[in-house]
Amino acid sequence: MITVNAQDRFRGIVLEYKSNELMPEVSIKNLNKSDSTRSDQSGEFSIRASKDDILVFSYPGYRVDSLVVTDFALKRIYLTSVNDPRMLEVVNINALTNNRIAEEKERLKKEGQFANTVTGSSNVNGTQRMGGIGFSPSRIFGKGARNARRQYKMLEEESNNRIIDARFTAELITSLTPLRGEDLSLFMAKYRPKASFIQEANDETLRLYVMDSYNKYKNLSPAAKEKIKLEDTTQTK
Numbered sequence: 001m002i003t004v005n006a007q008d009r010f011r012g013i014v015l016e017y018k019s020n021e022l023m024p025e026v027s028i029k030n031l032n033k034s035d036s037t038r039s040d041q042s043g044e045f046s047i048r049a050s051k052d053d054i055l056v057f058s059y060p061g062y063r064v065d066s067l068v069v070t071d072f073a074l075k076r077i078y079l080t081s082v083n084d085p086r087m088l089e090v091v092n093i094n095a096l097t098n099n100r101i102a103e104e105k106e107r108l109k110k111e112g113q114f115a116n117t118v119t120g121s122s123n124v125n126g127t128q129r130m131g132g133i134g135f136s137p138s139r140i141f142g143k144g145a146r147n148a149r150r151q152y153k154m155l156e157e158e159s160n161n162r163i164i165d166a167r168f169t170a171e172l173i174t175s176l177t178p179l180r181g182e183d184l185s186l187f188m189a190k191y192r193p194k195a196s197f198i199q200e201a202n203d204e205t206l207r208l209y210v211m212d213s214y215n216k217y218k219n220l221s222p223a224a225k226e227k228i229k230l231e232d233t234t235q236t237k
Contacts, residue, residue, distance in 0.1 A: 010049035010069055014039045017078040018147075020154070026059045026079065073165045076146065076158075098162065105155045112148035160195035167198050167206060176207060177214045187217050190228045 014023040022043030029036040032053040039045040040167055049055065053069045062079040171186070179187050191213035193201075201209065 008048055008050070009046050010053075010055065010072060010075075011044070011046045012075040012077050014077045014079060017080040020150070023079060024060065025227070026057055027185040029056045029058075030054070031056060060120065061220075071165070072170070098159075101155050101159055105152055105159070108148045108152040108155065112145050112152055161235045164193060164198050168193055172206070173210055173214075176210050179217075183217075186225055186228045187214070189231075190210075190217065190220075 014026045014028075015021065016023050022041075024039055024041045024043060026039040026043075026045070027036065028038065028045050028047055030047055030049055030053050032050070033048060035048045037047045047055065049069050051069055051071075055067045055069065056064060056066045057061055057077055057079060059079060061081060063082055065077065065079055067077060068077070091141070168188070170184060173184060173187065177187075191210075193209065197209075198206070
């Protein structure tokens with residue numbers, strides 16, 4: 001009898017980089033195992049994989065992208081149109097180093113800024129002035145600034161996810177609880193902490209959080225667990 005480890009499955013969500021829309025029917029292939037699949041109508045996919053396997057993502061009209069499997073946390077994969085002049089040189093945010101993300105965030109932050117926080121305003125020749133600082137409405141609502149702020153938000157989310165994923169791991173939870181398989185996935189979705197908590201919590205505080213959350217999870221009804229699945233799907237859209 002062959003036992004299949006839950007971590008033999010790599011799960012993710014494919015999104016369109018420019019619009020952040022979910023992408024169904026994206027082809028995903030594991031070059032190391034020759035397994036392949038497609039993303040479903042919610043952009044989600046699951047494929048057999050091991051650590052260091054290379055996954056390739058392709059869709060007509062979009063650039064082919066790849067990802068090296070380093071862990072089995074749920075990943076967001078962003079694809080870009082072949083005609084899209086990307087602001088980021090690397091579309092697959094998961095492939096960016098932490099330093100590169102920090103650099104891109106700083107650049108995008110500058111491009112998306114339009115004024116400091118000030119009080120008082122006036123309008124002179126179509127240019128709004130706030131506290132003596134002038135800015136043009138087209139600068140605030142211009143396409144470039146909007147894209148910069150959207151992409152900054154995307155990178156900020158990825159940064160926070162990395163902070164959480166580094167410590168709120170399946171290994172930690174299984175070492176403290178009997179949770180496995182779907183229950184483990186539901187627990188991690190329901191009680192996923194905020195990045196601010198992870199940054200402030202020491203190891204003992206995090207262990208207490210996991211055990212306290214597990215005591216709450218044990219009392220959830222089947223209907224409540226089903227609701228977690230629905231909420232998790234909604235949050236990815």
